[in-house]
Amino acid sequence: MIETDVCVIGAGSGGLSVAAGAVxxxxxxxxxxxxxxxxxxxxxxxxxxxxxxxxxxxxxxxxQAQAHVQAAIEQIAPHDSQDRFEALGCTVxxxxxxxxxxxxxxxxxxxxxxxxxxxxxxxxxxxPPIPGLDPARVLTxxxxxxxxxxxxxxxxxxGPIGVEMALAHRRLGCRVTLVDxxxxxxxxxxxxxxxxxxxxxxxxxxxxxxxAVEAVEHRDGVTLRLAGQIVRGSHLLVAAGRRASVDRLDxxxxxxxxxxxxxxxxSGLRSVSNxxxxxxxxxxxxxxxxxxxxxxxxxxxxxxxxxxxxxAASHHIPRVTYCEPELAQIGLTEAEARRTYGSALxxxxxxxxxxxxxxxxxxxxxxxxxxxxxxxxxxxxxxxxNAGELIATWALVMANGHKLSTIxxxxxxxxxxxxxxxxxVGAYFSPKLFDSPLVKxxxxxxxxxxx
Numbered sequence: 001m002i003e004t005d006v007c008v009i010g011a012g013s014g015g016l017s018v019a020a021g022a023v024x025x026x027x028x029x030x031x032x033x034x035x036x037x038x039x040x041x042x043x044x045x046x047x048x049x050x051x052x053x054x055x056x057x058x059x060x061x062x063x064q065a066q067a068h069v070q071a072a073i074e075q076i077a078p079h080d081s082q083d084r085f086e087a088l089g090c091t092v093x094x095x096x097x098x099x100x101x102x103x104x105x106x107x108x109x110x111x112x113x114x115x116x117x118x119x120x121x122x123x124x125x126x127x128p129p130i131p132g133l134d135p136a137r138v139l140t141x142x143x144x145x146x147x148x149x150x151x152x153x154x155x156x157x158x159g160p161i162g163v164e165m166a167l168a169h170r171r172l173g174c175r176v177t178l179v180d181x182x183x184x185x186x187x188x189x190x191x192x193x194x195x196x197x198x199x200x201x202x203x204x205x206x207x208x209x210x211x212a213v214e215a216v217e218h219r220d221g222v223t224l225r226l227a228g229q230i231v232r233g234s235h236l237l238v239a240a241g242r243r244a245s246v247d248r249l250d251x252x253x254x255x256x257x258x259x260x261x262x263x264x265x266x267s268g269l270r271s272v273s274n275x276x277x278x279x280x281x282x283x284x285x286x287x288x289x290x291x292x293x294x295x296x297x298x299x300x301x302x303x304x305x306x307x308x309x310x311x312a313a314s315h316h317i318p319r320v321t322y323c324e325p326e327l328a329q330i331g332l333t334e335a336e337a338r339r340t341y342g343s344a345l346x347x348x349x350x351x352x353x354x355x356x357x358x359x360x361x362x363x364x365x366x367x368x369x370x371x372x373x374x375x376x377x378x379x380x381x382x383x384x385x386n387a388g389e390l391i392a393t394w395a396l397v398m399a400n401g402h403k404l405s406t407i408x409x410x411x412x413x414x415x416x417x418x419x420x421x422x423x424x425v426g427a428y429f430s431p432k433l434f435d436s437p438l439v440k441x442x443x444x445x446x447x448x449x450x451x
Contacts, residue, residue, distance in 0.1 A: 002091065004028045006304060007105065007114035009097045009249070012039020014281035014293030015120030016080055021301045023089045030112050031085055032105070034096035034248070038080035040122050040141070041290040047072055048145045049164055053322055056171025062149040065172055069145050099254025102274050116276055116304050119249065119256075119263055120293065123242040123282035128156075133216040139237040150174050150235035154222060157239035158184035158209065160321040163196065165237060166205050167323055176205045177231055179224060181212040185321065189333045192383035195366055196323045244283045261285025267311040269300050278304065292317055315378075316399040320388035325366045328391035331379035331398060337371040346372040348427040350420050352384040357415035361385070370424040375404065380424075386417055393421045404428065 006022045008015045011033035023029040036043045051072040055065035078084060082092045095107035104113040125140035127133065139147055141161060153169050155162045158180030170176045178184065178200070184207060185193040197207060208231065217223040222236040244262030251257075257264040257273035262285030264272045269284055271277035278300045279285075281293030295317070302310040318330040331337075337345050352358040352366045366384025370377060380394040397406055407425045412418050433439055 001104075001111040001113055002030060004030045004091070004112060004114045006030070006116045006118065007112050008032065008118045008120060009105065010039065010118075010120035010122060010281075010283070011037045011080070011085075011092075012120060012122045012281065012293065013041045013290045014297050015039070015118065016085070017294050017297035018118050018120065018280070018301060019085060019090050020088060021297065022305060023085075025301075025305055027305060029090045030093060030114065031090045032093045032095065032097045032107055032112070033082075034094070037082055037085075038077060042073060042076055042080055044142045044145070046290050047076060049141075049161070049168070050322060052145065052168040053164060053171075056168045060172070062172050066146065096248050098248060098250040099256065100250075101253065102255040103276060105249075105254070114276070116278065117254075118300065118304075119246065119277065119279040119283045120281050120297075121245045121249070121283045123262075123288060124245050125238060126241045126243050127238050128240050130213050131215045132218070134218050137218045137222075137236075139235055141239070144237055147235065150233070152177070152221070152233040153235050153237055154179065154224060154231055154233035155237045155239055156180075156213065156224070157241065158182070158186070158207075159239065159241070160185070160319075162237075162239040163200070163321055163323050165239065166200060167203070170200075170203050170205050175233070177208065177233060178205055179208045179211060179213065179226070179231060182210060184209050185327070188321070188327055188329060189335070189369070189381045189383075191367075192327050192329075192369075192381050195325065195383050196321070196327055199324055199365070242282065242288055244285055246283055259285065268303055268309065269296055269312050270303070286312075287314060287317055287319075289317070289319060316395060318391045318395045320391065322388065325363070325384045326382075326387035328382045328387035329380070330391055330394050331377065332371055333379060333381060334369060334371055337373070337379050341373045341378070344373055345378075346428065348372070348424055350423045350427060352417075352420065354423070355415075355417060355420050357417050357419070358385060360415060368420045368424050370428065372404070372428055376401075377404065382420075384417075384420075390417060390421060393418065 005027040007030045008019045009032050019029050019031045048069045051069040055068045086092050093107050097105045097107050100106045127135040152175040154177045156179055166176045166178045211226045213224050215225040221234045224231040255274040256271050256277050262283050263279035265279050265284050269278050280296040282288045296312050299310045299312045302308045321327045349369045353364040358364045363385035369381040371379035382390050404425045
């Protein structure tokens with residue numbers, strides 16, 4: 001039996017952050033991983049998908065694109081490797097963990113007893129129960145990056161993964177059809193999503209929205225039967241959502257309650273039924289983003305190592321769909337903000353067509369939109385060039401509760417895309433200055449009486 005202070009189950013983004021932080025601050029740490037170090041983000045998610053998108057923009061052939069994807073993974077892998085974490089002082093065990101008691105887990109015949117457990121096992125792709133759909137004959141995010149080149153890729157699911165893979169494969173010369181039972185990018189601002197969809201259509205992606213798949217046939221490729229429509233392709237990629245990977249853990253044996261989303265946790269990401277156990281990232285059933293798992297790692301480290309009360313928030317979490325143009329969001333969309341604040345909400349907007357850098361580089365499609373309540377930002381939508389980078393300004397402001405004056409005080413180099421953020425705030429303050437009778441009166445008095 002190994003006895004330890006912290007046992008981390010899952011060596012993805014969140015688990016690695018917890019393990020590195022805990023061991024470097026003096027805790028004894030056991031890190032367990034049943035599959036690949038680095039988890040989904042490195043091997044099947046963020047890294048390969050962005051590498052494939054970059055390969056498409058660069059005009060690579062499909063074999064070159066796949067080689068680029070693998071090279072990107074291999075270059076990053078040492079940072080997430082077993083060797084690195086053992087060098088930090090962690091005990092790394094490769095195998096599938098399962099609870100055998102509330103205070104211990106087993107990996108085959110090895111028992112680990114721990115004061116604290118962190119479940120960071122991520123999520124896996126959901127294959128919906130559609131008649132005729134064979135999970136063994138479809139692509140998911142775990143297989144698409146090493147598959148043969150599709151002649152005609154049909155993508156089931158119009159969320160960020162589906163949209164990104166549609167763009168990447170179309171750029172790489174594949175025919176692409178994107179299908180969803182509801183709207184494409186349904187969680188995003190509809191105006192912003194429309195700009196993305198218009199670009200996809202202009203590139204030749206066929207988009208079928210609000211059309212449920214009634215049946216699938218795997219014969220001479222794949223056939224999807226929709227109401228009144230048939231879609232045929234060579235390959236089917238399922239990107240219809242993800243489910244927390246907790247089924248191997250035997251959570252009942254550990255006294256760990258779960259629900260349909262994952263491990264049932266409180267606001268501090270601690271199990272509601274076993275106080276030794278925390279869950280972070282996809283396993284905790286919340287927002288499924290790598291950066292969320294990393295943020296949550298910091299939250300639970302404060303609790304586990306220092307006994308401090310810590311709560312995980314979500315109002316300041318940004319998200320990005322790496323399409324063309326990029327679509328970034330933080331906080332509430334306009335529709336969500338109007339439902340929450342009603343007439344007390346102010347919305348200001350700036351077009352990239354009015355940004356000098358965007359004009360100079362001919363990337364003027366898109367806009368930035370700022371939602372404000374009582375002088376504070378409650379949401380920002382950016383669709384346009386480098387939106388994923390531009391949203392960082394608002395991540396800083398909203399995470400720290402800064403006022404909008406923080407942005408007006410910035411002096412930005414010219415010309416930059418970042419000026420659109422400052423112009424947003426200017427659009428909010430300008431009427432208060434230029435249309436104010438009081439301001440005009442004060443200025444008039446100063447000009448008359450102050451030497």
